Amino acid sequence: MVQQVRTGESRQTAIGVRFAATTVAAICVTIISWLPGEASAQLPSIRHGEVVPRDVREMYDRGLQYLAKAQSDKGDWKDGQSGPGVTGLAIMVFMASGEDPNYGIYSTNIRRALRSIITKQDAGTGYLGNSMYHHGFGMLGLAEAYGAVDERNLWPDGGAKGRSIGEALELAVRSAVTSQKKNSVGAWRYSPQSNDADTSVSGAVLVGLLAARNAGIEVPDSSIDKAIAYYTSCTSTSGYVSYSGGLGHSGESTARTSIATLVYAIAHRKDLPQYKNALKKLVGTVGMSSGGHYAEYTRYYQAQALFQGDAEAWKKWNKLLIRQLKSTQRPDGSFQGQFGTSLATTMNLLALALNYRFLPIYER
């Protein structure tokens, strides 16, 4: 097995190869070289990926078309929740489609979205804006694009050139790390200045940081360790994950259990008992209704957490996901959700995107 590559330079080359590939089979072969060491225990079919079902391709394409159409001239999305978080997730949707990010049909959308995030970033603090949710998802979008999108084409010729993706990402990471250092529990809440934390906002930031680290940006190990420690303190032996620390009384949440499972997995901490407990609880929810609240948000994390944790459970869950999304996608390709159409569409599509497995963050 090849060791995971951590430098931005070599990653750029490899990803360039990945997205140039046109057939799924070819891509899957390439992915192998990116699999981390522990992936060797996985079933071959899961590791290599299978042929993406037609339903998924059709749904995903329709969704992409919607997002492309709904994007503003400035590169962001305005219907419902709006900001760098939504834009970052939309970048992921385009990247995950398998279309070439530099020359494919959505390359302009990707560049416009990236420019939108970078332009709004606070040059001094690196804060991407709106809230730490947005900062986290925006950072994730930047991290996934970093190395895959050719920086030379990012800014239009003749116009003012902004920061590079790498610079913006480094700045954003520094912002998140600084915020965490000032936080007494070592995690994050809505504002960068918050002194308390919750497992929902922290998930967005931590996944962003982990993606940045995977992309080759330097993220202090202490930062990751502290954040993971926060999650372990919030995970009970039953796999219940509390909202804001201790054994609070905020009710069951599949989303939070998914987030915890996911951050342990991406942080390479599958050794933790808390990971095993959370995963066990999560697998137990497969096929169960989550009650309807935050459905898209839950799906987004549940997809990745199950994919990371239990391939068989993910397969079952994914089957149901496809069925549900098929029945709820609107003719224009969008989905309706409590936080607005574009955010619901991006999150649903990203839940489906595990069927493609093109994004580095989905690697196991």
Next chain:
Amino acid sequence: MRITHWIAGCVTFATLACCGFFAVGEDNPAPQDLELTLHLADGDYLTGTLEDHDQPDQIRFRSPGFDTPFIFPIERVSSVQFPRSTQRPKPTGKYCFELAGGDLVYGDLKRLSKTEAELDLERFGSVTVDRKVLRRILRWGDSDSLVYLGPNGLEGWRHSGGKKRWKDENGHLATDAPGAYLHGDFDIPAQSAIEFELSWKKKPDFVFAFGVDQDKKNIDQSFHIEVWEQDVVLMRETEDEVDVVSLMKLKNGPGRIHFQGFLDQEENRMAVYSSAGKQLADLQLTGGDSPLFTFGGVRLMNKNGDVRLERLRIGDWDGETPREVQATKSRVHHTDGTITYGSVTEFDPETKQFVVAGDDGEVRIDQQNVESLYVSPPETTEPRKLRIVFRDGSRASGSLSKIEQGRIWLNSPGVKTPLVFEFSQIYALTGLGQSKRSEPALGRVGRLEMEGVRLHGFLDKGQELDKVGALVWKPVDGVSSSPARKGSSGKIIYRNPPPPKPKRQDPRRNARARGRRPAGFWGGVINKISGADPVDQRPGTGGSGRALHLRTGDAIPCTVSKIDEKGVTLRSSVTAATFVPHEKIKALELASAYSTIRFSPSKLKRLLTLPRMQRDNPPTHLIRSIKGDYLRGRIEYMDEQRLVVEVHLESKQIRREYISRIIWLHPDELEADEDKVADENLPERTRIQTLRSDGTRLTFFPETIKDGLLMGESDVLGACRVDVKNVDQLYFGKGIEEAAAQLTYHRWKMQHAVEPRYLTAEDGDGGPRFTGLESPLVGMEAPDFELDLLDGKRFRLSNQKGRILVLDFWATWCGPCIQAMPQIDGVVSEFADHDVSLIAVNLEEAPEQIKSKLERLKLDVTVALDRHGVVADRYSATAIPQTVIIDRDGKIARVFVGGGPNLAEQFRKSLQEVVDGKADKGGEVEGGQGESRPVRSSPRAVEQLP
């Protein structure tokens, strides 16, 4: 009022009595838009509007379910009912004119000669009538002495309900229920004139009592009319005496009585006269000068026959009994009670005098001295086709000339000009001359039933066009046909469905079946249900199976070769169609089941209940094995050998030969009962479904109907052709779904599990709100107990008097308890200065286990060890967490069951109230107790609550 007047006017009043009390001057729609009900001769009816029509003695009636109006000859019309109201205008006018045929009109007399009379009528203006039809002229004026005039349906009556029901038939009250009674507290005067008309169809057996209250003894002792075998008698029986007089002899079969009674409760006397004025009885009890009693009520009781109260008029009476009259002679009744016999030759408008050619020569009588005039003796009258009863009780009969813009032109015999009046003045239009149907039916006669319509007729020639459907109905009572409106729904019954067969059980067969029933072969996923399979009881399916049942109710005998994600592929001898999509299918019978086992309703309910956790992934099929087991899942595929079904998101394979039948569970069935879409757009085409006597159904769009043949196309089966003579019932529009819903397979529908109340409670933050006062324990003496504490000490409740105690029943395995306890502990510590202590009563757990849990939770509470659950039992803690507040007097002040986001707030509020001594003055109950939510089993039968 004088008695003579009363007798003369009896017919008038009686006629009035049959009308309801109606309001005038209401905000009504335009007269031609009034919604009316047309009743036809044989019990058919339809609601709609009367349209303009100029053909005599026909009405043109538009019903909303049809494209064009129907035309009915008046001879086939039983009545047209006009909108009713509860108030009645009094008829006004100086005189009431009684005309031939029972007609009554009110107004002034302008002229009277030997040949005709000119009347100035309130309702119709100036009208000239032939003298021969003018029977009587009665002084009317006002009618202040009127106490009751009715019946107007059941209004104003107390009556026996339920099985002893009275029916309101066009204002009459009828019953054939033994023991049925009507009681009217009309506050009748001690001296009353009571006129009534009763009839019966089979056998009279009734008591009509006057001057009563509700006391049985008083009713028994009242004056009453009663049926004694072949006699109608007037009687009174008190403790001391009894007197009975026969009023008339009865004949077998239907009959009627029409009497006037004069009741004098002061004098213990009642006289009864015939309607023509002949005295039939004058009954007076001798017992004492003082009245036995005076009461204001009347009561009609049916004993064991049938009776109908048609008219009842009660008025004041001055105590003078009527004089005997020569009923057949023309005469004038004077206001002083005297009678002048002789023919009234004219009315002199100049002198305001009536001229009477009496036995002793001409007599002139001043108008103001005349109470009534008997003008022309009754002769045979010309037949009349209809009668109009007006809201004020006047009535007119004759033949219908025309209807135009909400007005009717009526030709009445002997009346020189047509009477014209508006719909809004009419109470009812009644057909009088009912003739047989003139035309034979030109098709198979069935009974059409739609909303507001019941109409015998047959399917006429019809052709589906752009805007007109092919279902054209020709009523047997009508002279025209009309297409049923596209999108309307209903049914045509040619033969009534057979009554349900009594269930027969063969205990031996059941025993055998049970004995043979092997263990389920689908392993743990199979729901083994033993019970009567309702499918087997369905008529018409036969035992052979192998049919595809559509959601419309159609059954297609067929062999199925494949099921895939789109639908079912089949071969059938009855249709060329080879494929049916899932959304049209309800069930598929593949093989006969070889066990018929009984289903209990609770098991069936469980099988068809969708747990809340499966809402996002409901099963789409129920698969029944040949052994009677059921499996819920989602069919992915089936071919000749195997069925692939997804159960809990895993695919399972089953050999096809093991499958008896599959029932489709459609998601829209699940939602159907939640929010019914009330208003559906009219479909572009009308669909029909024919049901044959063997139970087979065929649903299609009829294109042509001709010579009793229905031809059209089914979206599943292609071209269809059905002969009406083979059809028992024909449904159309939504009637198809309504009929199909009654089929056994269609009753197999998933239902959502009931939402726990804590989820449905309307509360901003999603949690339930309790006051702690909901429990029946509140207010009771707190049961005493003594338990070991976790720290080794002992705790006895009765030693704590004067303190406020909080008992929190919990266990370490109960998540909601663990969430609730820190909140309870926190709130109790806020009241530390008020002698409040918390005892966490642990249920049946080991001290080590409890200690380690509390350490992890960093909680420091006093824990009592209820090792055997005895204390929990005493406090009815069958579900935990349960938190009990005991006040300083040792009484239970509050009980909270379950936790939830609002617990701390509610608990704090309640504890404050108990501390303040307001133990029993909690806030209003805003919601119910939280539902129990079994999350996992515990060593004890205790549920944990959120």
